[in-house]
Amino acid sequence: MSYDLVLLPSGAAASPEAVDAYLTAQDGRPAVEAVGEIAAELDKRNAGLPEADAFLGAPAVDGVLGDALFVSTPYDSLGFTRNLLFELGTPRGYAVWDPQLAWLMDPAGSIAAAVTHGGAGEFPYLTRQLVDEWIPELGQPGPYLIVETGDQVYIQTYRHPDGHYDLEYREGSPDKHFAATANDPRIVADLIWGWTTGDRSGFTALDWQKLTF
Incomplete structure (x- = not known):
């Protein structure tokens, strides 16, 4: 069972509807360097683990969309993966969106x-x-x-x-x-x-x- 998390810029949205609108608007836009760096780091850390401990359901670089990053993780790895997104995303000014719970965790x-x-x-x-x-x-x-x-x-x-x-x-x-x-x-x-x-x-x-x- 997989679980989805999304990074988007802090302040880009303040409600579930606004998040959906923002993410839709990213479709077709070129990848922003910051999320590309985060995705690359996630893939690097995932590759350094035994296959049984992998925390990505798909390569993170495939989830880059404009200024957003879509990440799929096994449910059992949710806490670990979410903490990584906070670690890598918060210093760069990114919020974490949980579409399953409709929680927007924005550091602003x-x-x-x-x-x-x-x-x-x-x-x-x-x-x-x-x-x-x-x-x-x-x-x-x-x-x-x-x-x-x-x-x-x-x-x-x-x-x-x-x-x-x-x-x-x-x-x-x-x-x-x-x-x-x-x-x-x-x-x-x-x-x-x-x-x-x-x-x-x-x-x-x-x-x-x-x-x-």
Whole structure:
């Protein structure tokens, strides 16, 4: 089973419809050097692995279309391949589009963090758009999101089957570890984004309790 991912320039689109329109407009355009370099590097790394560990379903150079790069990967290699696209694409100003989930991971306006999405894996940054999309849709088998910006500095949430959320944040030590609950996904998304950007002004909306271990 294969999984598709696409690189496109940061800021080129802001919605699934705009992504589709942008990618359609790339048809017939000559390859842009940056995506050609990324494709060549992907093929080089793939060729250096045993066949059983290959992470490309087809040569990446065949997926270059104008200023976009279409990549097919075995489902079991999704996390590895996506991380490579972040590694190679983000410094060059490229966003990652997941057409299966309709997720646009654009580094514009992002905050660098170790982000773990319980149902989708790891990501190198968080954006306002992503947290707004992810929080209401958290579900089994991994209905949680963790955003970590330092050693024992993180905020996390877990969505229960009845729709309510547990929230925790920790500021580096056990005496700065607090928890609360919320029912509104908008509040949860606001608090996670606020914490990530260093804005704690909205935290008074919940009754935070210090956790003891």
